[in-house]
Amino acid sequence: MDLQQLVIGRAVLFDIPPDQPDKSAGVPTGGQALTTLGSSAKLMVGRRLTGALGKNANGMEVSIVDSAPASFFQLACNAIDGNDANFVSQARVLATMLAGAQNNKHLAHSKLMFIQGTVTAGQLPYLMAVKAELQDGLADRPGAGASSSLQHLKDIFMTDSQRLFKIGYLQRNVANPTINAGQYQPHEHVVHLFDHLMTSTETRHAAFYFYNGFLGCNTASSARARTRDFYENTLTFIKSSGLPENDRLDLIEALRTDLRSTSNVVSVIDFATSHMAPQIKQAYETFMIGQKGFPNHAVQKDVEYVAAKLKRRRKITFSSKIFLSSPPELMSSITLAANPDGSTTLTVPGLMETRE
Template sequence: MPLENVTIGRVCLHEVHRRPEEGPQLVPTFGTGLLELDQEAESAFRSRVIAAFKSTAQCMEVDIREFGLGSALVTGVELIKLRDTQFVNHSRLFAEALATAQISRQIPGGLMVVFDGTLGNPATPFFGLMKAELHEGFIKTANLQARFVNDLFLSPKTKLYKIGIFISDGVDPRPDLPEGWRAVVYDSAMSAAHRDAAATYFYSNFLGLNIPENAARQVKKFFEETKAFIKAQDIPEKDKVDLYNGLYAYLKLDRGNTIQTSRFAKTYMGDDLGDDYIAHMKKRKFPAGAIAKDISELAGVLRWRKFKFPRAITLSGPPDAIRDLVAVDSVNGDDGQSWTRITIRAQLQSQE
């Protein structure tokens, strides 16, 4: 989901260390003041956050599971109301919570970046929690020399960070949390075939968030609304077949574990049709962000691809076989009617 009209307020850094081989988790190294950013640095930080939550990024709207005392939500709601000096001290609670959530030695240390600001129009408050891993690189010095450093973070090409953002609806006070708040997370690992432990420790153990339980229904709605859009288009039948094949491939064959309207449009549609499709899905109130790809409610539907013709004639087969072997074209018949020509790039094996 894209973030619009973003302003960054206060930023504070703490460092969380990798869990040692033996003994308890190390106490974080706490920052002592707000991060001082000049205009260029603030613009760069803001751009990193916005870029992560563009509709093509690995972001997802999630459910707020924990909203009691000590939860990330309650700690953050209290945080954004505090003065600057209190902000720094209160933000330490997030570093401590992240250190506790990192239960495995395989999880690297990194910086706990706590920040707040406003977004949207009209502007409403938000607070953000970022885990930024440190990485190596070279810094250019005078006379075209270079210095090696191992404490770089937030480099645009090395997206070693995860972000959770809690967004208010602007109505205050809200006595019944989590009412009035929603959450989105960014993690590049969400595009992998399987979620790794790192993603789980961050959005679940640390932030207290859940992947929506209705993901299966959302995926079914994605399938049905996309089919309806394709069917309604005034384009050649061959192009419709290609789009249907793309839809089946995207849901069944693509190894990613999320779906997203913008990603489908970019992969299978041209710019104009893709813009129309995204507008169609937005009108149908389908989320712009990534959705967990739970195809359990479509298991039977995705097993076979079918073409139906008059007088009970049906051509069917697995979606990948249809995509690879079958070509469908609309042609003008001898009787002046539109006919369908089917080409199967394989020999007939049997008939009954």
């Protein structure tokens, strides 16, 4: 994600206590009015959020699976478009939803902040839910009002030592959303997740209660489908690119190598920059982003649907330095017979199609 033009507008802050003694969900407090953010506070917020969700961060795109009227998605969209009073009231409902989603999870006291603003040159609106767990020894400060909220903001969300936080980021991708019978459309929005439990190579530990129970999203289905689309569409482009055969084979192997790597994301722009010459890079990006609708930002990688296609090409090298390269699944169909004169008889199924 590119958050270079992130503009922070409204914010509201809640306190989420642990479960009550009877094991019922904690009741959120605070959030009675907007939290006023000065320029320095906005700079701090922007720096932390960009570090968590921006380029080269561990955030990932997730798919919206719950868009019912009472879902996070619909309530967040209404909060984005509502006036200040509506924003605060919708945020209060969302805070209660989070408390319910984490009920019986034995979680620590935490703070929850909702931030709404715009991003990109097109000033597309977003809403962010940021949850931070109180660290050991960080007691709740006495007092009330804006000064207390701002102090919490600095202590909990903005200190570099704070690592225990989660972010749900909903962004609208169109200027004028489609609303049918009062309901917003998921395909006109995108949701990204950051969870401190994730690493650059592992996402399975992301808290299910947060991204599914609260945000109403899923990680695997979106990531697997996106990765499959990335692989198949890139392969289609390479094969139809008109490049020499050796160059095409090199790009196909680079595609497989990137998908086998430990990186947890795939990116059209990164792949083009790393492996393609300038004269074809633009055509590839236009094909993938403009024609196929693939995101122009990095997306979560999950190779489950294409794992069988990512095995390394098998290579046979002869003493004459001539080599044969084949997809691993086809190598067994090739037969080799050594001859007394030092040559080898090679039998390959099919007829020769190209020679370059």
